[in-house]
Amino acid sequence: MSAISIGQAVVLGVVEGVTEFLPVSSTGHLKITEGLMGIPVGDKAVVAFTAVIQVGAIAAVLVYFFKDITRIVSAWGRGLVHRDQRDQHDYRFAWWVVYATVPIVVVGLAAKPLIEGSLASLWVVAGSLIVGSGLMWAADRVGRHTRGEGDTTFKDAMLVGSSQILALLFPGFSRSGATMSTALVLDLDRVAATRLSFFLGIPALTGAGIYELKDAVGAGADAAPLIVGTAVSFAVAYASIAWLLKFVAKHTFNAFVVYRLVIGSLLLALLGAGVLHA
Numbered sequence: 001m002s003a004i005s006i007g008q009a010v011v012l013g014v015v016e017g018v019t020e021f022l023p024v025s026s027t028g029h030l031k032i033t034e035g036l037m038g039i040p041v042g043d044k045a046v047v048a049f050t051a052v053i054q055v056g057a058i059a060a061v062l063v064y065f066f067k068d069i070t071r072i073v074s075a076w077g078r079g080l081v082h083r084d085q086r087d088q089h090d091y092r093f094a095w096w097v098v099y100a101t102v103p104i105v106v107v108g109l110a111a112k113p114l115i116e117g118s119l120a121s122l123w124v125v126a127g128s129l130i131v132g133s134g135l136m137w138a139a140d141r142v143g144r145h146t147r148g149e150g151d152t153t154f155k156d157a158m159l160v161g162s163s164q165i166l167a168l169l170f171p172g173f174s175r176s177g178a179t180m181s182t183a184l185v186l187d188l189d190r191v192a193a194t195r196l197s198f199f200l201g202i203p204a205l206t207g208a209g210i211y212e213l214k215d216a217v218g219a220g221a222d223a224a225p226l227i228v229g230t231a232v233s234f235a236v237a238y239a240s241i242a243w244l245l246k247f248v249a250k251h252t253f254n255a256f257v258v259y260r261l262v263i264g265s266l267l268l269a270l271l272g273a274g275v276l277h278a
Contacts, residue, residue, distance in 0.1 A: 030050045053226070096154050155186075180253070
């Protein structure tokens with residue numbers, strides 16, 4: 001592959017930071033951007049590069065939710081030492097995040113050749129953007145939005161965590177979109193659904209970035225673009241998180257549904273016209 005330049009890394013970092021936590025598919029947008037810049041989307045080093053720069057976005061979550069994470073981890077630590085602390089919601093929630101990450105790890109390792117192969121096609125991205133928008137629209141209307149973050153259960157965490165598999169197998173579906181939609185169907189309100197999506201994404205995306213790091217460097221991805229792309233994605237993602245939480249507190253997901261339909265349709269048109277290659 002041609003090495004990803006610093007300029008391309010900056011662009012991809014911005015795209016990653018803006019889209020990682022919005023329910024519009026960061027993977028889909030990265031693949032579209034890579035295609036427009038002439039970067040081979042199916043190249044192993046490119047796939048690994050995009051996974052690594054996600055760590056920047058995850059770091060933004062860790063910083064933004066530092067107090068919440070500290071509270072949850074502290075409760076988990078106290079529960080490990082003191083049995084009488086194990087009824088605390090934060091202690092149980094910490095374990096739920098761990099359990100809810102297992103399905104995506106198992107599927108990710110088992111289906112790695114497909115994920116990096118035929119499923120990386122831009123045709124899959126376009127279809128997933130459109131189908132995912134329909135599911136998001138339905139979930140936002142079916143859900144009663146009556147349950148807050150403190151009402152989450154083990155069942156909620158497992159179902160929402162497992163829904164990340166959809167985005168793993170079908171780039172364009174959106175990890176955030178899948179998890180938020182599932183949470184909405186379970187009657188969580190929009191803010192609770194969004195925050196749950198953030199917390200469940202931390203171990204899965206961090207693990208993917210670390211796992212792919214050796215492949216990114218070994219397959220030809222230079223260290224400098226990786227560092228730049230990761231740093232840019234961190235800064236942009238932090239601002240994106242703050243904006244999203246304010247937005248969902250007062251609005252439905254309709255804007256994201258419409259946007260996904262437009263982008264998915266445009267991508268189909270570009271592929272059909274031969275402007276982009278799958």
